[in-house]
Amino acid sequence: MVYHFDIGTLDNIYQNGEPLSIVIQGPWLNKNIQESALICRHWRHMFPKAEIIFSVSSSDFIDSSENAGENILLETALFAFKTDTIRAEAIKVLFNTADIVIQAPSALPLPPIKNDTQSLNNVNLQIQSAKSGLKHASRKYILRIRNDLCLMSKNFISVYKNNMENKRRDYASFIQKILIPEIFTINPLTLYRMPFHYSDWFHFGLSEDIKNLWATVENVSFADSIYYENHPFLHDTNVLEKKFLIRLAVEQFIHFPYFKEKFSFLNLDYHNDTRSLNESLYIMADNFIVANIKDINAYIKKYQHIVRKISKHTRVECISQDILDSIINDPDSLFDTIYPDQKKRADHRMFWGYDRRTALIRRGRQSCNSLLRWYRNS
Numbered sequence: 001m002v003y004h005f006d007i008g009t010l011d012n013i014y015q016n017g018e019p020l021s022i023v024i025q026g027p028w029l030n031k032n033i034q035e036s037a038l039i040c041r042h043w044r045h046m047f048p049k050a051e052i053i054f055s056v057s058s059s060d061f062i063d064s065s066e067n068a069g070e071n072i073l074l075e076t077a078l079f080a081f082k083t084d085t086i087r088a089e090a091i092k093v094l095f096n097t098a099d100i101v102i103q104a105p106s107a108l109p110l111p112p113i114k115n116d117t118q119s120l121n122n123v124n125l126q127i128q129s130a131k132s133g134l135k136h137a138s139r140k141y142i143l144r145i146r147n148d149l150c151l152m153s154k155n156f157i158s159v160y161k162n163n164m165e166n167k168r169r170d171y172a173s174f175i176q177k178i179l180i181p182e183i184f185t186i187n188p189l190t191l192y193r194m195p196f197h198y199s200d201w202f203h204f205g206l207s208e209d210i211k212n213l214w215a216t217v218e219n220v221s222f223a224d225s226i227y228y229e230n231h232p233f234l235h236d237t238n239v240l241e242k243k244f245l246i247r248l249a250v251e252q253f254i255h256f257p258y259f260k261e262k263f264s265f266l267n268l269d270y271h272n273d274t275r276s277l278n279e280s281l282y283i284m285a286d287n288f289i290v291a292n293i294k295d296i297n298a299y300i301k302k303y304q305h306i307v308r309k310i311s312k313h314t315r316v317e318c319i320s321q322d323i324l325d326s327i328i329n330d331p332d333s334l335f336d337t338i339y340p341d342q343k344k345r346a347d348h349r350m351f352w353g354y355d356r357r358t359a360l361i362r363r364g365r366q367s368c369n370s371l372l373r374w375y376r377n378s
Helices: 007-016 030-046 074-081 085-097 123-136 155-163 207-215 250-262 277-287 301-308 312-317 321-329 333-354 356-377
Strands: 020-028 051-059 100-103 141-146 149-151 178-181 202-206 288-291 298-300
Touching (some): 007 155, 020 030, 030 085, 123 207, 141 149, 141 207, 155 178, 155 288, 207 250, 277 288, 277 333
Parallel strands (some): 020 051, 178 288
Antiparallel strands (some): 178 202
């Protein structure tokens, strides 16, 4: 494997963004027209010479069937807002700041991913939107990012540069590492034993690597989306893993096919199939840089409470670059120190958060406190 350390081009991106394609993907709806315009304009201000591609996964004000796979014209987008001056202005701002606005091929939402939510699974819309946008990306580097997420500074480039030359070993597949966020990059040694669950909020790296990664991604079938409605879980599935209805998580559907193509011996038949768990961590260490979302000044309205302060649960649930650095520096530490340390963290969180005995203890304590309050007040 030939390692690639392109420091000069990264410096050029930092200065004006010229070697960078920013692929912004997601829905374009009445409710997010203004936010999309403001975010797109922010990217243009931060990277004046970057190529900006806005890839629309779905819309409630333009006819996607007429524009599927094609550039959306300003006149087409404005047609729906003849009397709505604010939304019309937002559309003009977006078209003035983006180089390309494209309508991705249509796809249907799937049923909810988990049994504790009513939100539909838009993975296939995401996949089509990402692929459509990436086809138009022509610069040396790509930042592919969801359209409700914005990085408010260039710190992500510094994080990337500081980690890109870290040692790589047998599982290095990309020419150069790819930057992803820590949030939803699951630590398979803790609460959710889900290998290859690398966050899909954004990818930043060489265009060739990111395009190759997404080239292997296929639409998720309806059968896979409701897999656990009519199939049993693995015998040791825990209470959190049993919330899933889909066979693999979205992030696994996106990332696993690429690495399976590179390393045919890998296994991931179910979301908590741990047969290749160790390999998934070595692959992560060799191919990805995990960015702390606060360190890169992220803004995402839906999850900003996590950005401001990561909860204890999320801290245990997600993996950090510090853990990956330990694996990079000493692969044997995965067995010597990381496994026992992470199991201890997971057991502590599972006991106090989800164990039935703990729930009974808490209910008993609450009952005693209620009785004591009644006695004091009587």
